[in-house]
Every structure is written in C-alpha cells, then in structure tokens.
Amino acid sequence: MAPDPPDSPETPVRRRRISGPVLLRVALAVAGGVLIYLSFPPRPLWFLAPIGFALLAYVLYGRRARAGFGYGLLFGLGFMVPLLRWTGEFVGLVAWLPLAFACALMISIGTTAMAFTSRLPAWPLWAAFLWAADEALREVFPFGGFTWGKVAFGQPEGWFLPLAAVGGAPLVSFAVVLTGFGLFWLTKNWKLGLPLLVVPLVAGFGVPVGVDASAGTVTVAAIQGNVPRAGLDFNAQRRAVLDNHVKKTIELAADVAAGKAKQPDVVIWPENSSDIDPFRNADAKAAIDAAANAIKAPVAVGAVVVDRSDGLPRNQVVLWEPGKGATDTYTKRKLQPFGETMPMRSFFRLFSSDVDRAGVFQPGSDPEGFRMGPAQVALDTCYEVAFDSVVRDSVTAGATIIAIPTNNATFGRTEMTYQQLSMSRVRAVEHGRAVVVAATSGVSAIVQPDGSVTQKTGLFTPDALVATLPLRSQTTLATWLGAWPGWVLTAAGLVALALGFTRRRKDSNGAAA
Template identity: 55%
Template structure:
C-alpha cells in the first residue's frame, strides 16, 4: 500500500478531461467517417447532379478501412453500406412501411460490409487502390446475383449518368465504369496519405506517390480516350417514336376501378395524340410505346379492355406496345408486353424474364409473413418468361427490358445482341409516389444508352418518362403524375460497343483481379503471423 504526499500549499492536479475526451473522440472518428462516406455516395446519385461526390466518398472510405483488422473493417463497411443504402432505398417502404425497407437495406449493406473486409485486407499491398477498386466491383457483382437473383440497385455506375466517367460504360459496361470511379477515389486518399507522410518526415517516396497520382489520373484519361465511342448519329436511319404516360387515378377508387382507370388514361392520351397528329401539331409516330402495367386487365380474357386498346391503336394508326398483366386460368401471372397492330390486334408478346422478388412474387412466403402481413397483397405470384424481348415495329427492331430488368446487365445486353436497334424500358413506378426511385431508374437507362450506343425510350405510368439519345443525353422528359405524350425522331444504330461485344468478360476479369489480390493478401498475412510466432 502506498500513498502520495502533496506538500502544503500545492493543489492536486485536476484530471485532464480533454485528454480523456481525445481517445473517445478518436474511437468514433472512423465509424463516423464510414457513415459519412456512405451518405456521400447516396448524395452522388440522381436526382442531384453531384456525381463527383463519389470520389471523396471513396477517398473517405479508403481512409476508414486502410490497415484495419477484418472484424473492424466488417463493422465499418456495414456502417458505410447503411449510410449509403438506407436513404437510397427508402422508396421501397413507400407502400409497405419501414420494416421491409430497413430489412432490405440492412441485408444489402452486409455485402458492403464483406467488401469492406476485402478492401482492408488488400490495403496493405503495393498499388492497393487498384486491388481495392476491383474488390468493390466483386462485391457489387455478388450483390447483383444473390440472393433471389440479386439486387443491383445502387451500383456506383448508376450514379454517374451525368459524370465525366460515363464514356467508360461503352468500354466495359457498369463494372468498368464503377471500377474507374472507385479507383479514382481510393487514389485520391492514397495521394493525400503520401503527401501527409512527406510533410511529417520530409522524405518524398517518388514511386509510391507516382502510383497514387496515376490511380487518380488514369481513370479520367481513360474516360476522355473513350469519348469517340459515345456516338449519337444514325447508322440505319431514324424512327419517330411516341411514349405515352397516361398517369394513374387519385385516391378514392377501389382496386378494380383503378385498374380500368389506368387503362382508360393511357387509351385517352393515345387518342389525344392521334388528334394532335391529325392537326399537324406533332409528327405521326412510326410506333407507340405504353408503360408496364398500363393495362392491369388481361385483354385476352377481358373483352372491354381489348376494345379500349384496339380503339386507341386504330386511332393513332401505328403499332403500339401495351404493358399488360396476363391472368391464365392456371399457373403464375405474366407481366407481358404485347405488340398490337391496328386492324390486326396482338401479334407478339414478351414476358418479363426477371420478376421482382417480394414485389411480383414472394419467396419463403410463410417465413416472410411472420414479419409483415403485406406479403399477402401479392395473392398470386408472377412467373418469369424465357425469351429475349425484341419486337419488329413497323420495320424497326426494338429491344425490350421491363422496369426492374434495366438494373441487370445481361437483361439489357441480350436485347441488343439479338438485333435491337433501340431499347425500350417500359416501367410502372406509381406505387413509389414522388420518391427518387423514378430518377434513379432513369439514370440507369442513360447509362444503358451509352453502354450499348442505343437510343432508349422510357414510357412510365406516372413519371418520369423520357427519350434518351445514344450518348446518354435526355432529349425529352415528362413531369411526374402528369398525362403526356413524348414524340421524337431517334437514331437507329446497329454497331456494337466493346461493352456489348464482351458482355460479362470485363466483370470476370476484375473479379479475378480481386480474388488474386485477396489471395496475395491472405498469404502475406499468414507469413506475418508465422514470423511473429517464432
């Protein structure tokens, strides 16, 4: 037992409260930075024109994860994922409440958490920004495939529709575009880290600093070099296309009445377009595109619906693509696009191939019901089609990707490799209100336009509908919840971009790069442990 004797007249030193506060503050600095990096990624997405925020977001994420142990990196990655996906996906709870939204964001953030572990592991390697960017692409690829067919919403590429890196979509699709953004962001952090070390020690490591700055400049240089691939000229003439936005009825109608009202709205707006054509106010379209679910009534089984559609198509005098829900007597429902010709009626169909889990069908229904009774709103599941959607409309081959399918690389690419000269993405986002969902989906279509060098037409029930040129620029668009008809002459193209030709090859190469780097990091870590144990 000991005691400290304080001389008379002297005061015992007060505890240094600021000294205790500093370690506590440092403990929360990295978690706060991880959350902030995720929030900045969210802010880089439409409708905000802040695509460049993705670069400091990845720089901050790199700082948070650099040199961290796996368990800490997992937690930091999950925080970054939540900071990103919670606000990005808030629209998923528009009709069904907070529980499904929170569950989806938490599960999807787990992929970011695992990705964070990989980034932390490779951050100890030379040229780590390259390996870390490849690991990010690997994480996005996994998230786009599992579970239930994947959920690619929130791919970094989809936030770059207005950015300088967009031409890289034509080089290698969304994986190469996302890789470039992540590489540039991680390179920014590494450059700052090397310069800070120089200020602290006075020694300038020229090689590592040069590598860091190259990680920043190389993606920008590559994007500029890819600009010639972004071409909006016509290769096979042009087509005049019309996109119909009929809008949805207001509250107060029961479900069946609302379904009929949606069909009537689209038919009425098409007939008004016919009047505008007859009056010379707009040019006559070669074909007309309606949105997904513009007729929730099956025209094969409902005579009234068939008459309404046929009357509108005859009035406009052009082949029209109708989005309908088909209700066969047995088996699953079908989310179908129907090519409808004046005087002939239905001549071709395309069944949506990638139906949306928990929206169009309910996996594990008894288990999910324990958490939300809203699953029973989907009383009968939709089933997927098995054929690529390409319609011949007045001599123009039009590729079809229905709504949710636009998020999947393969679903859009197939329509081009099967001869599509332009792409249509009919969608129904009425259930998501005035949320940002429609702008996020519109940005996907802009990226797809550049990726495959095709004009993209987006007819939507309630907005935002748009006509997009092959260079990704929006030629026309509607306002939300406003009946409208867009009419424009669009270029038809047949050449294939490198991204279209290579398909999944660039993503596979980046995944192999990431796995190789993770293996390298794992062996290095094992050697260090063995050396420390001796």
Template identity: 70%
Template sequence: MVAPPVAAPEPAPAIPRARRGFLRGVLPRLVLAAAGGFLLYLSVPPRTTWWLAPVAFAVLGVLLHGRRARAGFGLGLVWGLGFLTPLLRWTGEFVGLVAWLPLALVCALLVAVGTAAMARVSTLPGGPVWMALVWVADEALRSTVPFDGFPWPRVAFGQPEGWYLPLASVGGTPLIAFAVAVTGFGIAHLGRSWRLGVPLAVVPVLAGLALTPLVHTDATEGTAVIAAIQGNVPRAGLDFNSQRRAVLDNHVNRTLALAEDVKAGKVPRPDVVVWPENSSDIDPFRNADAAARIDQAARAIKAPIAVGAVVVDRGDGRPRNTVVLWDPDRGPIDTYTKRQLQPFGETMPYRSFFRIFSSTVDRAGTFLPGTDPKGFEVGKVRLAIDTCYEVAFDSVVRDSITAGANIIAIPTNNATFGYNEMTYQQLAMSRVRAVEHGKAVVVAATSGVSAIVQPDGSVTARTGMFTPDALVAELPLRGEATLATRLGPWPEWVMTALALGALAFSLTLTRRRARPTTPEPGVGEEDTDGGPAGEA
C-alpha cells in the first residue's frame, strides 16, 4: 500500500508591509519617546539626579530631527506623557484618575504643539538653538493657558541644585529651561556636527558655573530671626479641614511650645512667625474664640504671626484665602489675599460642565482672588507672601518682590495631597525662587515639608512630613535686586519672539521649496507649433 503524499506545510502568512513598518520603525521610536520623557521625570526632586534632564532632551532631539510636524506632534505627545503622567500623580491622590490623567493629557498635548514646531525648525542652521527657544515658548504657552496656565512642570523647577541653577539669577526660569534644552539638543546633534554640537552641549554648563559668583547671600539690610510653624493636621486628605479647630489648635500649641523654648533660651526670639496656609480655616474676624487662640499664641511668642486663614468677606459673603498679620499687642493689623487661585480647587471653571464627569467638582471652592502684591512690613523685615500655588508663577512672585520685599514666605497646605512628591516639587520651586530673586525663603507647611532656604538655594533646615515642628533661623535681609528681577519677563519674551520668528522662517522656506517653478523659454520646452521653443 502506497502512503499518500505528505502535504507541504502552508507558509506562514506574510506580515503586512504597514505592520512591519510600524514594528520596525514607529514602535521603537514611541518606546524611546516614552523613556525619554520618563528620564525628565526622574530628574525632578525629591531625587537629586538633575543631570538627567539634558539627557531627556537629547533623546527628544534625536527623535525630532528632520521629522514632519505631524510626527513631531505624536512623538512629543508620548514624550510628554512619559514625563507628566508620573510627575502629576499627586493630583489624583484623593480624587482618582478623573483629575490626574486628564491634566497630564492636556499638558502633554501642549508639549506636543511645541515639539511639532521643534521638528519644523530642527533642520535650520543652528537647529538645536531654535528647538530650545521653541521649548521656552511652549513653556510660556503652558504657563498661560488653559485656566490661567499650569506652570508646575517647568524644567527649571527640577534644577534646584547643580550646574544650571545660577542662571536663575540672570534670566529666571526661562533661561534655565533654555540652557537645559540646548544642552540636550546639542548632545543629540553631535552625530551630525561636532563643530556645532560640542559648543551647544558645553557652553550652557560653563555659563552656569561662571555665573555662580553672581549668587549673593550677604545681608544687605541686616538680619532677622524668622520662625516657621508646622502644626500638622488630624489626617491627610480632602477632609483634613473637617476638624478645622484641631488644625488651629495644633498651630497654637506648637507656637506655645516654641515660646517656652524661647523663654528657656534654647532658640532666639523670632521677629516674625509664619504659619501655613489654612492654619486657621475658622475666620478669626467672625469667630471670637479663634481670634482669642491666635491672640494667645502671638502674646506668648511676643512677635507678629502671619496666619493663613479663610476669611469671608462681609459684603459679598465670598471666601478669600488670606494671610493675616496678627500683632501681639494690636491684633490683626494687615492682610494679604492670595492672587493666583488654584482652578479645580479654590475655584471651579465651568462647574456645570465638569459636573457631568464627576460630582467631585462640587468640592471646589468659590474663592475670590486678591489684587495687592505687597506683603507685610515688620520693622526692618519686608516679607513677601506667595501662598502655595503662587510660587509656580513667575510674574506673581516677581510682583511680590518688586513691591519692596527683602525676604520671602511661602505658606502652603500640602495635607490635601498626602504622602507623595508634591511637597518636594514645591520646595524645589522655592529654592529656584530664592536664587532667582536673591532672597531667603521660609516655607511653612501644615503637614510638611517646611524648610529654611538660603538665598543661594541651599536648604539649611527642614521638617518631616505629618509631624508637628518649628524651624527658627536668623536669615539675611536682602534689598538688592538680581538681574532676573530687574529684567522681569523680557528674557522669556525675547526668546519666544525668536522662536516664533524661526518657525515662521521655516514655514516660508518650506512653501518656497514646494512652489512649482515655471520653466524658462528655450530650455527644452516646445512651443505651440510643436517645434523647439525659440525656433523661428
């Protein structure tokens, strides 16, 4: 019996060409983009790996060079998500994905707008410079829109130490961003041109090191003893203020304990005491008991206390996030009202629309912003107040400095975000602001981290999280304005204008190249008679 022939196995189906192209080309680039963005996240405090930031931009530079704008948008979106998704995880600590992921996506989309423009200018002569300028312009955009902007993820805020920090004293946060980005793009350019890539990779670093002598810490207007009180909260979360009296009592009691230490000679008597934002969510102007407790603390410490309070206006009934200067003899003598309110927290834009997605929006407040940037004057101390979220905004901090301050206070409430990196990111911002404006900074947080920051950005004292504590330090009072303070927004405006000019030039150049040319008569063209053009 003859065995039937064995059928040959059918060949495996061929992978479609489009799928092969995706697996071999697009997918690796997307993975590399996500990894590059994650490297930028890893450069941000509480880690001290600030040097990873230019590496992240080097990855972005390799990916974007010579790409079309559409590819630049897609790659930038993935790179931005790799950076922003882990960076902003704290926003969803107690409200979940509904706040965290949409915010990360919106910010990443704005990053992608910038990377699309970077791809367009990448092939211009000096491409890495134009790309870095576009990044600065994109940060300016993200600091403005939507809802008054969200500058929290600025590159400069990941550089509270290291080579680039001294640049803040000359050109503020935009100059740091430009230096970090151009270093990374210069590294990416090394494979194409050593002559251009090496200077771009090295010069920003050398510039930062060379500007270190401009970061002054001398006390041009004497010194003052400042105390920061961290009273702690009953529990973390959005309902921390459900025990508002407990929060107030915590800060009173910790101040009374500090007064005992002063009396015993353990620490010097402070000239000013700074309490955190929301240290009294009971309006002391309406509640006599709250006022009595604050007055008790001020009389015990024998110094004015800057009290973070929620104050309800008697006219319109709307709350204000206010810092009240409480004198031990005269009671409340001055106020500062927070000017830059946090959307989706202290205010709720388009409340009825966003309620469709979550009823959590009804927990957002109806606060009204202040308008006066001037802080408090206590003897020789002229204290700028930049409450919590305000520290992220260049113009808000600058206005409080130009109003005449010689030291900065950052009262903040981080209890609503639990145990996560938010407080360390905010402390990094305070350190950059110290160098930018040449002022010592006192950070007072309800639950931590509170800190004493010197004008060179160094932290000389700090607290733990969710522990009551008090920091007391003699700090320099500096009336001298840095170049960054004097220049104000001009560095960012100039760099943004240059970026837009480069983009416009690139678009014009592309259109000219795409425009069909009209052949000259007599060059291989036939006339209507069928003979060579130009012939009789």
C-alpha cells in the first residue's frame, strides 16, 4: 500500500516536544543566574555564587555550542534582570530590560565557548578561563564596556576577597567560577574535581592583606548633604543640593569647635554636590568658600563645570582650599553611556525621546588626583570605580588613599548603591588603600584597606563621617602586575577555544575514516 500523501488527513501530525531533560536544564540555567544575583550585596550570601556556577556547569557540559548560547542567555537573564533593576527606577523598562538583555547576550558568548570546549580534559579550568575572557570583553564592549555584574564585585564579604591583592578583580572572578565548576566536576572525577573546588576556595587565606599606616595617617570627613527628593528631577533643585552640603559641612565645623568631632585634614563632597558651576556663579563660589573656611580644611567638591574652551560640560571634582578658593580640578575620565553621554543618539531617538535626557559631557584624561593635607588622594568618580584600569591608573599616579565621590540619588532606594559600595571594597583590597565613599544621598562609607566597612550612612539622610585612616604607599602585587592577570586569563581562554577546534577537527577526521 502506498503511503499517505503529506497533506492526507490520515497522516499523523508530528509535534516536536521539549523533553523533560531540556526543561530541567532551562530551569537550572535560570536558577543558576538567580543564585549569582542573590550572592551580590546588600546580601552577604557570597557562597551562593559557586553554587550558581555549578548549576551552569551541569547545564553546559556535553552540550553543543548553540545550546550553550541558549542556556547562557537564560542564565544571564536570571542574573542581570534582577541585578540591573535599579536602571529602570525612574525611566521604566526602556532602560532596564534592553540593558539586561544586552548583558545577558554578552554572557552567552562565553557560555557558547564553554559548551563548545566541554569535551576537553580538565574542562572546569578551561571554562573558568573562558569566563574571565568574557568579562574582559564586557569591560570594553559595547559602548566602552559595562562591567556591572563582574563576579568579583559580589565578593566583598567572602573567602575570595584577599585574592584581589594578587590578581585584582579578574583573579577573584576566575576563582569563584573555578570553584563552582569544580563543585560540578566532583560528580565526574572527584580526584580532579576536589582540588579544583578546594584550592581557589581557600587560596585567599594564604594572601596577606596590609592595613598598616606606612605613609602616616589622615583624618577624613565624608559629607552626605542629601537631596530634597529622589528622582531624575533632583538636578532642578541644584541650589538646594549645594546648600545641603554647605550646611552639613558648617555643622561639622561647629562640632569640631565644640570638641564633638575631630578636625579633618581632608573633606570629600559627593559627585554633583554643586551642579551650579562655581566658576561662573558667584553665589555658588561664596557658599563653597564659606564651607571651606568654616571647616578649615581642603574640600574636594563634585561640580558640573562648563569649559570655556568649547562651552561643553565636564563632570569635575574641584579642590577648594580655605582662604584660596579653587586650586585644582579633576575631570571624570570614564563617562556613563546613556547618562552622561548618548552613543548613537539619533538612532536611539527613534525608539524614545528620553535619550535626550542624556548629557554631552566631555571626558578628562589625567588620572592624578589631589594633594590634600598629608594625603595624595585618588579620585574615581562614581561609574569609574567599576573599571579596573581607571582605578589602577589613579593609584599608580601616587595615591595613598582613594576617594569615590558618587551620586546615586537618581536610583532611589534600589540596590545600586550597595553594589557600588562592594566595588569600592574590592578596590581597597586590590590596591591596599583605604577608600572614602561620599554619596549625595547614601550610602557613604569608610572602607579600610582590608575591605572592611567601619562607618556608613543610611539612605536619604544628611550625615558626616569622620575617621582617621592609614595612608599607604606600598604597591600590591595586583597593582604592580596591572592588566597582566586579566590578559593571561583571557589568553588562556583563547587557548581553550583553539584546543576545542583542534579536538573537533580530530573527531571529524576520525569519524570520516
């Protein structure tokens, strides 16, 4: 009997069903990403990150490259969608979800390579190299890079943190991922899986983290003046923001005179504490003069300044000295795309007119900070703290302490400020420097060279933190090595890909024979 034609009613319809194992892997991929998110501050659940990567390893092992892409995209969405929720606090989904998807897509590039190489011997090691290479790519692409979600930034509380003093943030990320993949490998080869799990997990205990005051001490005040209300319109209240910081500084001066607080050598104001250009507005200049003269110490003032050469704005920190006024400036070098700048503005305007809220700020190029009293102060403004090279350059310029002036008011009470503070803690250990975080609306904090937080403020409350901190001139191994750890890890990831192609060619030739 002849078979029924394809369109015959008697022909059974074959539906492609998603198998149970595939659904399980889908669920585990998303769950793994969520666990990475949950390991990030403000939760001190750093140990969830290796478990999340163990789930990712289970999902990727033995899969084809295209499956690695799909599962990696799901893993990335489980991680990035909740992590970046703060980006949509006042502008909605138009910023949040596209950014989260773009970050997840970048992660899926790495997971594609991990799946492709999963038949290599000692695969967890190669997979960790590939993750490091993927993070290196995300630091530069697209639009100059977006490093939020670097695994190291979720580890300010954990056992891995001391490794930052050896190989910086790249080594911390590598160790976390290797631990997770080693945990999975215990089910395949416990003799190899056990050292892959244990060695990176405990290696940090053998790394000394210096906290001594080798270059003296400095008493620092971080001023949090607060903003009248949260939201994108806070800049419309520029004078109120400036007045808040002037007021809080003068109040601190009164406390010093009354013996209630120690006289600071250095005062750090936040980014955007004066969005009124003090070089063009006499009233702003007079207000800052009054604050500096009252506190009797140099003040680093975060200001928006219009450059006379081109009429375009700069995000600057201005060194304001009592009796002298402005004596030096630092211009923010790493600008935030879609905020301070707008790449491809005309293209993105087709989708939303909100792109015109983004500024036309111009970047600086000089990493040197300020000499303030006994301290050489590195200045890494807000977004800059997320980039390895930017912070490293400011430290190698001679800094004995790091200041992070930041403005998080536009992100309300979201987790953004805690995520950024964790970056500052990693940088403290990475470069062996105390870090002073001064935020307009919180969280401001005092971070010791070992990454511990000894003081911090609440959100949306005026406050002043005063602390005597160690000045340090030693160079950590991470600072001395610079970008080399990241380059070596990235190169090893590329070697993994090359080995994967070689193995695939051999397998194909063997099958043909």
